[in-house]
Amino acid sequence: MLKILKYSFFDLIRSRWSYVYFAFYLLLGVVLLFLNNDLSKAVITLMNVIIVLVPLIGTIFGVMYYYNSKEFTELLLAQPLKRSSIFLGQYLGVAMSLSMSLILGLGIPFVFYGLFKSNAIWDFSLLLITGTFLTFIFTALAFNIALSNDNKIKGFGYAILLWLLLAIIYDGVFLMSLIFFEDYPLDKLSLIGTMLNPIDLSRTLILLKLDISALLGYTGAIFKQFFGTSFGLIISFIMLIIWVILPVMRIMFKSRKKDF
Amino acid sequence: MKKWGVIICAIFLAMTTHAQHIEVCSTCTISTLKEAINNAQRFDTITVKPGTYKEHNIIVDKPLIIKGENYPVIDGELKGEVFTIVSDSVTVDGLFIINVGTSYTEDYAALRVKNSKYFVIQNLVLEKLFFGIYLEKSNYGKVYHNKIIGNAVEEYNSGNGIQLWYSNHIEIEHNYVERVRDGIYLEFSDNCLIKNNVSANNVRYGLHFMFSNTDTYQDNTFENNGAGVAVMFSKHIKMFNNTFKENWGTASYGMLLKEINDSEIIGNTFEENTIGINIEGSNRITYRNNDFVKNGWAIKVRGACYTNTFTENNFLYNSFDIAYNSKVNDNVFDKNYWSNYTGYDLNKDGIGDIPYRPVKLYSYIVNRTPETIILLRSMFIDIIDFSEKVSPVFTPDNLLDNNPQTKRITW
Numbered sequence: 115m116l117k118i119l120k121y122s123f124f125d126l127i128r129s130r131w132s133y134v135y136f137a138f139y140l141l142l143g144v145v146l147l148f149l150n151n152d153l154s155k156a157v158i159t160l161m162n163v164i165i166v167l168v169p170l171i172g173t174i175f176g177v178m179y180y181y182n183s184k185e186f187t188e189l190l191l192a193q194p195l196k197r198s199s200i201f202l203g204q205y206l207g208v209a210m211s212l213s214m215s216l217i218l219g220l221g222i223p224f225v226f227y228g229l230f231k232s233n234a235i236w237d238f239s240l241l242l243i244t245g246t247f248l249t250f251i252f253t254a255l256a257f258n259i260a261l262s263n264d265n266k267i268k269g270f271g272y273a274i275l276l277w278l279l280l281a282i283i284y285d286g287v288f289l290m291s292l293i294f295f296e297d298y299p300l301d302k303l304s305l306i307g308t309m310l311n312p313i314d315l316s317r318t319l320i321l322l323k324l325d326i327s328a329l330l331g332y333t334g335a336i337f338k339q340f341f342g343t344s345f346g347l348i349i350s351f352i353m354l355i356i357w358v359i360l361p362v363m364r365i366m367f368k369s370r371k372k373d374f
Numbered sequence: 375m376k377k378w379g380v381i382i383c384a385i386f387l388a389m390t391t392h393a394q395h396i397e398v399c400s401t402c403t404i405s406t407l408k409e410a411i412n413n414a415q416r417f418d419t420i421t422v423k424p425g426t427y428k429e430h431n432i433i434v435d436k437p438l439i440i441k442g443e444n445y446p447v448i449d450g451e452l453k454g455e456v457f458t459i460v461s462d463s464v465t466v467d468g469l470f471i472i473n474v475g476t477s478y479t480e481d482y483a484a485l486r487v488k489n490s491k492y493f494v495i496q497n498l499v500l501e502k503l504f505f506g507i508y509l510e511k512s513n514y515g516k517v518y519h520n521k522i523i524g525n526a527v528e529e530y531n532s533g534n535g536i537q538l539w540y541s542n543h544i545e546i547e548h549n550y551v552e553r554v555r556d557g558i559y560l561e562f563s564d565n566c567l568i569k570n571n572v573s574a575n576n577v578r579y580g581l582h583f584m585f586s587n588t589d590t591y592q593d594n595t596f597e598n599n600g601a602g603v604a605v606m607f608s609k610h611i612k613m614f615n616n617t618f619k620e621n622w623g624t625a626s627y628g629m630l631l632k633e634i635n636d637s638e639i640i641g642n643t644f645e646e647n648t649i650g651i652n653i654e655g656s657n658r659i660t661y662r663n664n665d666f667v668k669n670g671w672a673i674k675v676r677g678a679c680y681t682n683t684f685t686e687n688n689f690l691y692n693s694f695d696i697a698y699n700s701k702v703n704d705n706v707f708d709k710n711y712w713s714n715y716t717g718y719d720l721n722k723d724g725i726g727d728i729p730y731r732p733v734k735l736y737s738y739i740v741n742r743t744p745e746t747i748i749l750l751r752s753m754f755i756d757i758i759d760f761s762e763k764v765s766p767v768f769t770p771d772n773l774l775d776n777n778p779q780t781k782r783i784t785w
Contacts (some may be wrong), residue, residue, distance in 0.1 A: 150770055155713065207783075285754035292746050293739070300745040308712060308748055317751060325602055328648065328670030330692035 115199030122207025126179070132215050135171065139219025148225050154235040156236045157241060160220065165313055169252040170277050172212060176256025177273045179208050181266050188374055201369040203256070209253040217225070220245075247354045248265070250276075251312045254361035261368045262372045268370050275311040284311050300334045309349075312357045319350045330343045378648065407440070408450070415437055422446045422469065426455035430475070434466075442468035444562045445499060450474045450484070452502075452564060457485040465494040474503040476531060483508035483533070487515065487541075505533035506554065509541040509563075524554035526577045534582075535573070538563040546571060556582040557599065564588050572597070579604045580621075583611070602627040602647065604697045611637040618644045627652045628669065631659070639664060641785070649674050650692070655681070662686050663785045669699050671737075680704040686783050689713060689732070693750060696732040696773075700739055703770035713777040719780045728740060730778040732737050733769040735762035 126132050128305055142163065146156040180187075183204065190200050221244065256273055263269040288307050292300055308314045321329060322341060329341045340346040396418055398410045407429055410420045419439040425448060430450040434440070434457065435634060447470045450456040454475040459465065464612040471484040483505035487493050489512060496518040498751035500506045509515060515534060526532030531566050535551035537559045550573075551557040557573030559564060559582045559603040568591035573580035580596035583589070592614035602621035605611060611634060618628035629645035633690045634656040643665045648758075652671040653659075654676040661684045666672035672692040673684075682705040689695045690713045709725075717726040736755050739746050749755050762769060 138378065162753075162756075175750065282754050283758070285749055285752045289746055289749055289754065291738070292749075293743050296743040296745075299742070304745045304748045314749075314752070318748065321750055325670065325693045328750065329747060 115196075115203045116150045118195075118200055119206050120202030122183075122204045123211055126207060126211040126212075131175065132211050135175075135212065136215040139216055140222060143179045143220045143223035143297075147223055151251070152173055153224070153227065153229065153232045154236075157234050157237045158324060159243060161317075161324070164216075164241060164248070164295050165317050165320075166281055168216065168248045169281060169313055172209075172249045172252030173273045173277050174270075175212060175261075176205075176208055176253040176342075177205070177260045177269050179258035180257055181269065186272065188320065197369045198366045201261075201365050202362070205254060205365060209250045212249045212253065215250060216245050217242050225282060236323055237320075240320060240323055244319055244354075248316055250363065251354070254358060254365060257365050258361050258368065261365065261372060266267045280311055280313050285314065305336065305340060309353050315353055315357070319354075322346055322350075331365075351358050390755065392490070394418045397423060398427075400425045405437050411435075411438065417463075430456050431452050432457050434464050436461050437463035439465040440467065440469070441465075442470070442497075445470040447472060452476070454480075455482045455484075455486060456666045459490055459493060460488045463492045466496075466498065467494070468497040468682060470499045470501075471503070472501045474500075474714075476504045478531070481505050481508065481533060481537075482713060483537075485697070486510060487512040491515070494518070496559050497503045499523075503533065503554070505537055506535040506551070508534075509536075509538045509544060511540045512544075513541060514543045515541070515545075517544065518548055520549045522549065522551045522554060524552065526554050529555055529577055533579060534559040535576070537561075538566065538586075545569070545644050546681070551576070551580075553577070556580075557596070560584065560586040560589065562586060566590075569593055571595075574598055576600060581605075583608050587611070590614070590769060595619070595623070596627050596628075598622075599626075600628060601625055604632070605634055606632040608633075609635040609637065613637070615641040616643075618642065618647060618650070620645070621647045623648060630654075630695040631656045634659065638662075643667065643783070644672070649691070652676065655679065657681055659683075660685075662782070663690070666692055666695075667689065668692065670694065673697070674737055675699070675705070682706070683708070686779075686785070687711070688782055690782070694734065694737045694740075697737040697741060698733050699738075699772065701768075701770050703773040705773075707773065707775040709774055709777045709779060709783075711783050712775065712782065715778045715780075717778065724780055726778040726780055729774040729776045731763055731766070731769065731774050733773055734759045735768055 150156045239374050259272045260269050396414055404410045410414045416436045422730050424444040426447040428449045430453045442488045450473045452473045452475045457609050458473050464495045465518045474484045475482045484503045486508040488510045491514045493515040494519040498520045500522045503524055509622045520537040532555040534556040535554040540562045542564045547569045553575050555577050557576045557580045566589045571594045574597040576599045578600045580599035581603045585607050587608050588610040590612040595617045597619040599621055607678045616745045626648045628650045630652045636658045640662045641663045645667045648670045650666045652673040652674045655678040659682045664687045669785045671691045671694045672689050674697045684707045686709050688711045712730050715730045717728040719726050736759050
């Protein structure tokens, strides 16, 4: 598995797309800092970007990589190798190279701007951690989609649909249901609703840092316990880890059964 | 009136020619404060040497200067009130008063001034108290450099740090009040000056105003209080250069304004409060040169607020800038700096070319269903906010800042 991981990783590192992705984040970081002249405001703007863009790129890139390297995968499958190690290796290769582009692309301009001396460093590292988690989650979801669909067009369609669903439509439905059931106690429902969507989950995680004063404005013991203590942070991280593990398990399961 | 006070003092001083000096210590002939006060003549000075004096219900009924050396401890043994001043022109200086009795029927204070004038209370340290300094129908006094540290946990069995009741022309400066119910409380007290105080970690309000007119408070810091600062049912209040910080909670405000009219709020800083200013039924107030930094809601307008003007303020990184609960707007927002402003300035005159709408649709939704706060900064919310911005339906369409600044305002 490690060999395949290494191969995928270096293959991707040499590819044009990771450079584009890396350059994009580098540019974003530099421009944001140049325009804002303020680290903490730049972190807020970055949060908006990361929460929307990282899942999109993770999904598209994951699907693309799977379809592009299909022939090579078939070649590997003819070798005496474990199927799970082939697919896991590829998955980790993609996810890690994407995360590396993200971390380096954003990290370099911020470090040069004086991140280590500023107090935004915790917010920023939280941002990078959630960004990495999102990359791992959405690449895994993308591999799932690609494994289930041999048709490229269909696969891409589903991938974009998945992103649209989790990034925007989910929140719309969530909001409507909260307003619709406003006569009932909703704090448990709203927290569970957040847990079920990795994008919402990472958003809440960052909100805990940035908008804590607004979040504490709501009356509710569960909210208070969740947002007021480190309980929220711990639960959010556990959920994010579960969100990585579940799709990866499905990759292993699916790849074992699949006919090539 | 202050001049009158000085003149009257001078006359009194002239009348009593032999101002004596009395010392109190555990080994002296006079070993208690009560004894010293009984033996003293008008305008004598009583010096209290270091030591512990277990006394309560000390009544000061003549003009005296009571001065502590190296903070002698006056221990009330939780039995009741410690000092009660019922005479004009009393000075109390440099004492350490602890263990004031708690009562559910009477407001025991560490030091109470009753129906008196021209008193000076300074350099006191109060600990383990019920009420701290209680001014009752007393005028023209000064309360300087006191440190009040309570241990209040619940509202019902704790008292206020500095309480004014029907007391006018009082100066309260450089005091530090911590962990009591209300740090500084004013009721029916006019023409007072509250300056350079720090009021922090109190159970209820850092500063509480009721029915007190023409007062000024400036350069104070109110931090991490249960409900921030409440200013209610008063007019002609001046609030300058105060700092309101980290008042977090569901019913917590940097400042709560209720039925305040004709006042000025200038140069204050509101930082990281759940609600910066909560305004209810307040009219003709000028808000100028205030900084609203990282609050949940910078300003929440509840209703019945007319002809207020908000000019040249900085709104920096608040989750919500302004929240309104009605469609009617009679308040003016002009020339403010909004960090959330996304317009442009083509002619480079420092004023954005398109107006800024500080009220978002989402703040309405949160007002209606508070749980939706969990969707803060979601992309879906950005989309509906944007559509509301393009064509306002729910938010007051005349509520806009026509001259949003493009750079942070300095003054």
